[in-house]
Amino acid sequence: MRIGVVCYPTAGGSGVVATELAMALADRGHALHVLSYAPPLRLPAFDDRIRYHEVEVTSYPLFRYPPYDAALASRIAETAEEEGLDVVHVHYAIPHALAAVLAREVVAPRRLPVVTTLHGTDITIVGQDRAYARMTRHAIRASDAVTSVSGWLRAETDRVFGPTREIDVVPNFVDPVRFAPQPDRARRRAFARPDDALLVHVSNFRPVKRAVSAVEVLAKVHAERPAVLLMVGEGPDRAACEARARELGVRDRVRFVGAQTEVETLLPLADLFLLPSEFESFGLAVLESMACGTPAVAFEAGGLPEVVRDGVDGRLLPPCDDAAMARAVLDLLGAPARLRELSEAARAGAVERFGRDRVVPLYEAVYRRAVGGAGAASPPAAGA
Ligand code: GMT
Numbered sequence: 001m002r003i004g005v006v007c008y009p010t011a012g013g014s015g016v017v018a019t020e021l022a023m024a025l026a027d028r029g030h031a032l033h034v035l036s037y038a039p040p041l042r043l044p045a046f047d048d049r050i051r052y053h054e055v056e057v058t059s060y061p062l063f064r065y066p067p068y069d070a071a072l073a074s075r076i077a078e079t080a081e082e083e084g085l086d087v088v089h090v091h092y093a094i095p096h097a098l099a100a101v102l103a104r105e106v107v108a109p110r111r112l113p114v115v116t117t118l119h120g121t122d123i124t125i126v127g128q129d130r131a132y133a134r135m136t137r138h139a140i141r142a143s144d145a146v147t148s149v150s151g152w153l154r155a156e157t158d159r160v161f162g163p164t165r166e167i168d169v170v171p172n173f174v175d176p177v178r179f180a181p182q183p184d185r186a187r188r189r190a191f192a193r194p195d196d197a198l199l200v201h202v203s204n205f206r207p208v209k210r211a212v213s214a215v216e217v218l219a220k221v222h223a224e225r226p227a228v229l230l231m232v233g234e235g236p237d238r239a240a241c242e243a244r245a246r247e248l249g250v251r252d253r254v255r256f257v258g259a260q261t262e263v264e265t266l267l268p269l270a271d272l273f274l275l276p277s278e279f280e281s282f283g284l285a286v287l288e289s290m291a292c293g294t295p296a297v298a299f300e301a302g303g304l305p306e307v308v309r310d311g312v313d314g315r316l317l318p319p320c321d322d323a324a325m326a327r328a329v330l331d332l333l334g335a336p337a338r339l340r341e342l343s344e345a346a347r348a349g350a351v352e353r354f355g356r357d358r359v360v361p362l363y364e365a366v367y368r369r370a371v372g373g374a375g376a377a378s379p380p381a382a383g384a
Contacts (some may be wrong), residue, residue, distance in 0.1 A: 001367060002031045004079055004088035006072065006096045009038040011204050011233060011259050013284040014119035015239055017149070017172055018091040019043050024175070026050050026361045033083050035075055054077050069095040069102075076103035080112045087367045088113040093122040093344075094132055097139035108220075109163035113370035115363075117170070118145040120281030120302075123148075123157050128341070137161045144370040150303030153281040168366055171306070172284045173359035174291040176351040178340065180344075181293030182268040191255050191269065197227040197333045200294065202263055202285040205235025212237060212244050213276035213322045219248040220326035225333060227253065229274070232266060234259045250376075255283070267292040271339065272329055275299075276322060283307050287354055290314065290346035297328050308355075313345040 008020030018062050019042040022032045026049035035053045055075045057066045090096035097116040104112040127136040147170040148154040154167045192198040202219040203209040218229035245254040273289035279302030286296040300316040308314035332339045
């Protein structure tokens with residue numbers, strides 16, 4: 001198939017899933033066209049199976065807000081016509097789904113089925129904002145097929161917008177070859193001494209991630225045994241994390257390495273992954289860590305219980321209980337055999353349940369159905 005992929009280029013999970021999916025689909029023989037306003041973080045620069053189409057937004061003194069949605073819709077329509085797209089798959093509802101639905105209308109009578117994947121904050125935070133809610137609901141209904149990354153997110157979509165239509169759950173996935181345990185732990189010495197425990201946190205440091213709590217947990221752990229926290233990523237709360245580390249006297253124990261394109265080289269070095277998010281619709285960073293044999297300690301919130309099985313391949317604690325998280329980390333660090341069991345189960349579970357060869361065909365099935373013409377949900381009732 002000739003598949004258009006629309007996503008954000010930044011370090012957020014939706015852009016990462018979109019890019020990983022594009023690479024996996026190219027490996028399976030499809031022709032891929034990625035549309036965004038900048039090259040997505042993990043998009044390979046030299047891969048002629050995946051063409052990148054930049055969305056250019058022209059500014060004009062009249063515009064206080066340059067109309068990205070219109071520019072994106074134009075680019076989708078143009079790419080569909082020039083490249084003969086069979087389907088366009090948009091990641092993150094706002095404004096991508098709306099732009100794709102508009103492009104579909106523009107290219108008619110040529111068919112352009114729209115597949116929308118809901119990732120999380122497009123429903124749980126931004127999509128619920130009064131400014132966007134009605135249009136988000138409309139775009140979901142008008143898409144030819146809709147997927148969500150967890151059962152929890154599907155239920156949340158129904159709760160927020162009312163049951164709008166059928167939504168398929170297609171979970172996040174991981175490439176088990178790139179994301180794998182590294183028996184050679186020599187690189188770990190760049191961050192931690194042999195007697196240090198090494199904890200890792202990867203996120204975009206948005207408030208929902210509660211990244212400062214990772215520093216709090218590190219401080220509590222380090223008070224009882226030497227530990228280092230590796231902070232990977234960039235975002236609004238990064239400076240607050242650094243300030244808190246200084247206040248708690250553990251600044252030299254927290255290593256900030258910024259946004260990294262190859263997190264698979266860092267994740268296997270750690271003993272545990274800390275994810276103190278208030279909630280996650282899925283938790284892609286956790287899955288990637290598990291595939292590397294680094295189990296996660298997180299909260300029982302959102303879709304995380306669909307990824308981490310408490311006591312089997314990680315730990316899930318009561319939401320926002322940082323003290324419980326620190327206790328769980330100390331317990332595991334103090335029981336190396338138990339930690340090893342969790343690590344092995346995390347790797348095995350990630351590969352068996354969320355390996356890319358298991359999940360990517362589910363997207364292909366959704367495309368086939370959309371192309372086959374199952375069609376969008378019936379138009380919303382007046383006033384909906
Ligand atoms: O929170 C982020 O990292 C951004 C957000 C996004 O859509 O870019 O991530 C969401 O999508 C990921 C991929 O599907 C999920 O694994 C994350 O759990 C989800 N984030 C939240 O729900 C907070």
